[in-house]
Amino acid sequence: MKKYKAFLISIDGLGDHPVAELGGLTPLEAATRPNLNLLAKEGVLGIVDPFAPGVPCGTDVGHLCMLGYSTDIYSGRGPIEAVGAGITLSAGDVAFRCNFATVDETGIVIDRRAGRIRDGVEELSAALDGMNLGEGITANFAPATEHRAVLVLRGHDLSANVSDSDPGGKNVGQPIQPIYSLDDTPEAERTAKALQSFLDKAQVILDNHAINLKRVKCGLPKANAILTRGGGVMTKLVPLKELYKGFKGAVVSGEKTVLAIAKMVGFDIYTNKSMTGSYDFDPRVKATAALEQIKNHDLVLVHVKATDLAGHDGRWDWKKDVIERIDILIGILKENIAEDVYIAVTADHSTPCRIGEHSGDPVPALIWGPGIRVDAQETFGERSCAGGGLGRLNGNQFFSVLIDLMGFSKKMGA
């Protein structure tokens, strides 16, 4: 069967609610978006529940579903952060998201981010990495962004079902929490013991570390404790190239979580320093990279983060502006591809400006390309999509539809 290529444009947090200041339109509906509207007119629209109707997704889950996975493969944010931090995980490894934090002599957390420490985290992390915790368990520790880091426990019979040492964002002034198992299994007991041992040793090592002694001299808070949360066990994720014979994917993104997800599903990674995952994104840089990647790949996932940031910031005006620049990106792609390359546009979740958080609203979606049953909709927006020819699909179903159009699907039965 003939195979086709596709761009999959992920507009992070795209879905929104009507905004009074925009005359009751959403930022997408209010944006000047000639290219998105042309794709809508010549394509087929639908609304997509990234995971399920009414269930808000994180960027990680939203993108896993967008790439066809269901979330039974997903356990906690830790493993994804670990992959993002460059740690190669094996099945059974348990990973935790960490903060460097400041505790006083009595163990009270006085700064959950150790003054948003940046300098020196490499050395501090190195001092904790490779620790032997006994019973065949070792700890790998790697820095992530700013005060964030990742801890991976490696050994047989571990469990992610243990409590957090992090007292939580609104609880500064609380003691660092002791670790306990969240179920009665020997695996959880064993893991809780190893994690507590790591945290105790880490506190001693960090408190006396040269970097921290220097910080005190400069009037900065010590990064002398590790807060853990989001423990997750690494499960085996079958890469798309194994699910669909010969399939080659690539991602163009500036955001660590999306890059990590793409790496987990076996995609080639394209990023560079000008892709900041922030408001200053340049549609021409991303379009150029995507056009380069499509030459050697079947599918290129092009991700833009700034729409989500605007949603979190409650800035419908910024969100509208970002969408207008994404429209330019899409215009460049459309002008420079062969006629038979599909363009699919969707999002990992909604981030309505009036809420400032991810919501469970469906996201708008479209597919443009050969053989499409073009519907009557003429614009790309949350509400035009709700009347589109695709109806309402889950994220992984939307991906199946795209994979089928691309000629990679497998027939059930004969």
Place this chain on the structure above:
Amino acid sequence: MKKYKAFLISIDGLGDHPVAELGGLTPLEAATRPNLNLLAKEGVLGIVDPFAPGVPCGTDVGHLCMLGYSTDIYSGRGPIEAVGAGITLSAGDVAFRCNFATVDETGIVIDRRAGRIRDGVEELSAALDGMNLGEGITANFAPATEHRAVLVLRGHDLSANVSDSDPGGKNVGQPIQPIYSLDDTPEAERTAKALQSFLDKAQVILDNHAINLKRVKCGLPKANAILTRGGGVMTKLVPLKELYKGFKGAVVSGEKTVLAIAKMVGFDIYTNKSMTGSYDFDPRVKATAALEQIKNHDLVLVHVKATDLAGHDGRWDWKKDVIERIDILIGILKENIAEDVYIAVTADHSTPCRIGEHSGDPVPALIWGPGIRVDAQETFGERSCAGGGLGRLNGNQFFSVLIDLMGFSKKMGA
């Protein structure tokens, strides 16, 4: 609760893509179809994913789902072919699709279909049928269409997880493949051994059979080997009459796979020689048979194959013509039934002419009859159905909707 009767019209491979030569319409949308359009105007429409969005189905899976089953009951094509060939299967039986083939002295397959042998396959099959393979395993062997046949292994602790002896369609010139187990279970090992034993004995019996000696004299290739593929274990399928008390179903079709599926779910079978499953189908013959069957049955599945053939052949013009004759069939049904008989129309899968293969596109669907929430759509087509009042359903969900309207559904809770 009052019970209602229904026709379920299965238009094989009906769904399609827009065709440029038809002014961007699909063959269905372009067809003259006054009766389908009247049902659409007075009924409710929807789009149906026979198995799941974006997943192409075979005729077997598509019809199982259309009759309300999910495919966890389905294991390989073999059992369906066996039922089609008239072998009564029990739970645990393992069935294989077979070809009579020609091998040379060294075991190289030189014709995968033994010159498309037809004459003599009954006698050759009889020579292999009932073979005792030891360990309580017996072999049943029956001819199917032309060079095709079916092998059923019967005994305790068998598995379908064994390899094919068929080297595959594109590999003429390859040796007949040895059988091995595809997993480590004793069941698969045991089955592989029995199957190999059958194939070895079959080769000796066939090579010396009078039919083959006669073929050589006539310059025809010997049918001296059996190629096996598509092994499947027969699982217990609960017939619809047990799922819905008192429910009686019948099928009118000329196609072996659909007849086999219908038999498996406990339907009475109506077919005759004039029903060829090909382009020459006569709408009056099928309509007459269906009207006869509805007298004594609750549901009559009326199947037309030719739309699928036209899709495979890439002939949108033939597909349009077949649909126009199906419209006549439906007109005859509608004219001759009581007012309270439902008519449901759907398909087992899409076979778009531009692809020539089954695709994962949804199929158009409608229900017409008492109490329907008539929607605003006025024609029956892929795109009008996408805007219909049923929304987007899976095949087995569509059947549940019909069964409920017919008064056979069971209440959850009280």
